[in-house]
Amino acid sequence: MYAKLALRNARKSMKDYLIYIVTLMICVGLFYSFMSISSRYYVSSLPVEYDLKLLQNLMRYPVIGITAVLIFLVKYVNNYILRRKQKEFAIQTLLGMEQKSVAFLFFVETLIMGLISIVIGIILGAFFSQVLTSNIMSFFEEEYHMYFSLFPDTVLITVIGFCAVFILIGFLNIRKIRKMKIVDMLRANKELQDDMKKEFLMPFMILVMTAISINKVMDGLLLYKQYKDVMILGSRGFMDVVSFYGNLILPLFFAGTVAMYLILCIIKRKLLSIQKLIIILTGFTILIIAFALMIVAGHPLMDRTTTNGAYMYVMIYLVFFMFAVFYSLSTLMQIFKTKSKRWKYKGNTLFIVGQINARLTSNTRTMSILAGTILLAITTFIVDPILSGWAMGYLKERAVYDIQIATEGNSKTTLNTLPDGDFTYVEETLEEMGIVLKDSLKVEFYYLNDKEFVEGSFEQPIMAISLSDYNHLRAMAGSTQIDLKENEFSLQWHYSVTEEEIEKYLKENKTITINNENLVQANEIRHREKLGEAIYSFSSDTSVVIIIPDILCKSLLIGKCNYYGNAMSKMSYETAQEINAALNQKIEQISKDHQYYTELRMRTKQRNEGISVALLTKLLLFYGGIVLFVISFTVLSLHQLADSSDFKHRFQIIKKMGVSDTSINGIILSQMGIWFGLPILFAGISAIITGRFYMKWTEVIINTLIGSKEFYDALFKMMMIIIVLFVSYFVSTWVLFKKNIELY
Amino acid sequence: MKREVLKIDHIQKYYGNKNNITKAIDDISFSVYEGEFIGVMGASGSGKTTLLNVISTIDTVSAGHIYLGGQDITEIDDRKLAQFRRENLGFIFQEFNLLDTLTLEENISYALTINKVPAAEIPGKVKHIADKLGINEILNKYPGEVSGGQKQRCACARAIVNKPNVIMADEPTGALDSKSAQMLMETLISMNEELAATILMVTHDAFSASYAKRILFLKDGKIFNEIIRGDKSRKQFFGEILDVMTLLGGDLRDVR
Structure with missing residues (x-):
């Protein structure tokens, strides 16, 4: 009988439940689609050189974690439904139904709705999962045709997970309903806005912000000391003065206002309303943010720490602003109503x-x-x-060549143990594994002169590469060749080097001297070809390689030696893993004798x-x-x-x-x-x-x-x-x- | 002869389908003149609320015409009804129907703003009415903070502030205790006499009705009787009403 009643109730109050179902559907759909990626059955038509296991393993738990936040939402919507139905509960109770049964009835009702939304949600999720997959494929630069399929393990975890949530919330509701009084249920709909509850959050935030403001005043003083002399002479003099004083005085006002309020409270011996205080503080907060942003926007003379510090303040004050603005809004409206007829x-x-x-x-x-x-x-x-x-x-x-191996001296390297460029072990291993190379290259990098090698130094200087090696590297990466005159040098830059840094370097190094030979800058000196990161020294200030004519290289000291290889056919992920392991094993053996770094990179x-x-x-x-x-x-x-x-x-x-x-x-x-x-x-x-x-x-x-x-x-x-x-x-x-x- | 403000001309209102017709109003005609205070009485189901609804343009008639200020409201375009309502009618309800989100002052001024009264004139008008009805002290309070009687007086102020042709009062004392009810009826009388408001009040309470100057009795959708106070004292009039109610078959429970 009750089951029938519950079913009929559920059908009748579909409209009330619409928002509940839609919310749950979205939650279930989202969870299912993201979870499906980590499913065992997730087959993507990826070519052999890719493997999704890593992604799947990494995805699973964060997705479950993020979904846990959604439980909050389910509970919230549930409360809303509960409130709407209280009058109904009251009538049922008045008619003689036990409160226990009323609660159980509601539980069954919500469970039915929940199950419906799980079913629809999973179907929705399956579609959404396909959209996600096509997005994933575009990351791998593969084409993808959508199709519909359900993964049993994902379905299972979705159903179990959400049912557990429903049952948990359901039991909480049963407890709540059983404890309710009929009178309260009847009045539920007429509940007026509760009076402003005692608020502790805002006073607490104000105190914290006061402390932060005082801190900001201190920072402002430091800043003033640090930059005073240089800045005021600068071209932006006036604005800078305004900005400095603003950043100094506004937080002081902030803290001062709070102090005034507290003093007034003590004098009058009662807690005064903080409404107006909040409005004033909101105003100060806006100004403080604006002035702090002036620092964030930066001045050529300011360093990163200063701007980042100012940015931290912006963030903190923004959070406070978001809270304060809603607190002051209703007071502001009240004022608006009395002032503006x-x-x-x-x-x-x-x-x-x-x-x-x-x-x-x-x-x-x-x-x-x-x-x-x-x-x-x-x-x-x-x-x-x-x-x-x-x-x-x-x-x-980075991933430009199938295999990249870089060797480079470190602090333990002596003149005799500099990288020797012996990569025979690589070719042996590859042959054993049955990998045929289409092209391979050993590249040597030179110190500009012998003195640049300093034994025991952690830092490496900028090194040079011969034009022919450089061009060969470019060819392997699929780029065009470059030309260089006999008395010229050119430069290959890392992507992270900014234009200003390049400008600075070029200004300081108009010419370079190698073996008493002066080289001048070539016309094209800003090469930024993607040639992998192994060509730059691991430990040098500027990531740049100097390209010089071959003839000059003969007498130079080799400080770094790289190996590059491209295979005939694409390597599968498993093969790449095997080669990687085998090569690393060999490298470890070799490094025992040779005291330099060796780094191995495989494209796959x-x-x-x-x-x-x-x-x-x-x-x-x-x-x-x-x-x-x-x-x-x-x-x-x-x-x-x-x-x-x-x-x-x-x-x-x-x-x-x-x-x-x-x-x-x-x-x-x-x-x-x-x-x-x-x-x-x-x-x-x-x-x-x-x-x-x-x-x-x-x-x-x-x-x-x-x-x-x-x-x-x-x-x-x-x-x-x-x-x-x-x-x-x-x-x-x-x-x-x-x-x-x-x-x- | 005073101006005829409201003329009800042979109106009928049916509910239901072909096989089962309920006649809520069965051929009613009467007129209300300017400055009148007229009561409409009748038991539950006599058709008084339907009558009020059709005059308020909230409901439509099945047949007949209603003229308000010379205009036939049964013929007004639906889109202009709202405008017509706010320009010609004021309402007082049993449940006060004040907006709980606004103060009493704002409740009254809102009625003026929707009638597009210039902002500068509004505070003056509100104050004037509030003075008359004795709610000046509580104007800045919210409906939740004042008593039922005060709420209803505020509702009266809201109804009259636009100087409508007719004020429709639907069981205005229904939700009040006897003391507040008496005070409210005196307020209505003063609105009628000092502010020259035309009031049409629907009630089933003989005590409230005894304040009116003329009373129509409805029974089963028809006018059953009509009595006029004339120079009689209120007490005499009250007795007369009770007599009619006994005739009407009205239960003594309705008489209070």
Whole structure:
């Protein structure tokens, strides 16, 4: 009988449950799709030289970890449903049903809904998994055709995991319902906004920020001492003075205001309201952020520590700002209402402000946390293309040859134990393994003169390579040849060397002298071919190699010797692993006798590991970001839907008073726009500030490894995902809201 | 002769389908003149709420016409109804229906703002009405912070502040204790006499009805009787109402 009742209940209250099902579906779908990548059955049509095991192993636990955050959301939505159904519970109890049975009935109901959403979620997840796979394949530069399939192990873990969550939450609910009083259940819908609870978070934050402000004043004093003389003479004199004093005085005001408040409290012998204090502090915070940003923007004379330090302050004050702004907002609206008669009495402002204010006063903390969550989510989406692009670009820079071995002197190396360039063991091993080489090359690198070799030194000087070796390397990497006149030298630069550094080097080294022969700079001196990292010394200040005519090399001392090889056919991942192990074993034996570094790099292994790491970063950051967005948007949307009975009542009143339907639609739209818009606006502004900094910080990487066009394309894609997510949440909330308050 | 503000002309309202018709209003006609305070009484199901709804343009009639300020409201375009309502009608409800998110002052001024009254005039108008109804002291409080009687007086202020043609009061004392109810009825009287408001009040409470100047009794969707107070004292009038109610078959429970 009860089972029948539960089923019928579930069917009848489908509308109430819609938001529950949709949220769960998204959670299940996301979990399934990301989890499916680490499934045993995950077959991707990858060619032999790739192997996904590494990625699969690394993915599993972080995905489960991130999903754990979603439990919070399931609980939240569950509470919302619970509140909506309390009146029903009351009636059931009044009719004579035991509270135990009522609770059990609700448990069965939610479980049915949960199971439905698991089923739909898994189907959704299977589709989404295919989209992910095609993305993964594009990382490996392979084509992929989507198809539909379910992986038993992933299905099992999804079902077990989510059922466990439902049952856990279900039991908590049963306990809660059994303890409820009928009177409270009946009143649940009419619950007015609870009075501002005693707030401890904000006073605590204010005290912490005061301490930080005092610290900032100290830093400001140090900064002032450090740069005073140089800066004031500079061309930007006036702005610098403003910036310095601003950074010094504003935090002082911040701390001072708090001190004044405390003194006033002591004099009056009671705790004064912190509302106005928060408004003042919010104002100071904005100014402090602006002035700290002036330091972050930098001055040619400032060093990294100073700008980074200022950036830390920006971040801390931004977090405080996000909390303070929501706290002060309702007070500000109150002030606005009393001060501005003109706006207040215009159209429906009065009503909208009332609506927002009523919700804001009881939800300040949630709103701040939501804004923070959205900021975190947007930041994740900005960092994602930077990190994964970095990993991929770096891979292209490194994995150029099938085999690269570099040998180089270290602090133990003596003149007699310098690298000897004996790579016969490599060819022997390869032959044993049945690998046929298409092309191979032994490259020697020379000290510019004998004196540059210093025994026992940790650092290596910049070395030279002969033109013919250099050209051969280029040919192996698929590039064109370069020319060099007899009295010229050229340079091959590492990707991370900035244009300024190159300029500086070129200015200091107009000519170089080798064996009394003067060489001048060639016309083309900024070669940045991707030739692997082994050509640069492991331990030198500037990653650059000097290219000199062959004839000059004969008498030079060899300081570094590399081996490069390209195989006839592509190596499978397993073979590469075997060769790698065999070669490393031999290298270990040899290094016992020879005191220099030997480094082995295999393309297949590099690519596998590099792509796996890039993918891992990309997928996990993406998953994390999406989860955060889903959480914050769902909570925002529930905020609007939760009190629809209150809302309905209010809209009925104003409709009777003669507000037209079009106006009501306008009110709904602007009310929801503000509610969704505020946290997103604050998070967005903060994200722009922080994002700008990340980009500035990784400028070199974006420009050289990722390519700025590719980066902005990827960023644009991410932003589009955010917008699509936001719009779909907004529209569905809007539709549901209008359904909920349907008048008459 | 005073101006005719509201004219009900042979209206009917049916509910249900072909086989089972309920006549909520069965051919009712009457007129309300400017400055009148008219009560409509009747037991549950007599059609008084339906009557109020059709006059309020919240519901439509099945047949007949309603003229408000000379305009036939059964013929008004749906899109203009809201505007018509806010320009011609004021409402007082049993459940007060104040907006809980706004202070009393804001509740009253909101009625003015949706009527597009210039911002500069609003504070003055609100103060004037609040003075008249004695709620000046509590204007900055929220509905949740004042008593039922004060809430209902604020609702009265909101209803009259736009100077509507007719104020529709639907069981205004229904949710009040007897002391507050008496105070509210006196407020309505003063609105009627000092501010010249035309009031149409629906009630099933004989005590409240005794404050009106004319009472229509409804039974099964028809006008059953009509009595006029004239120069009688309120006590006499009250007795008269009770007599009609007994005739009406109204249960004594309805009489309080």
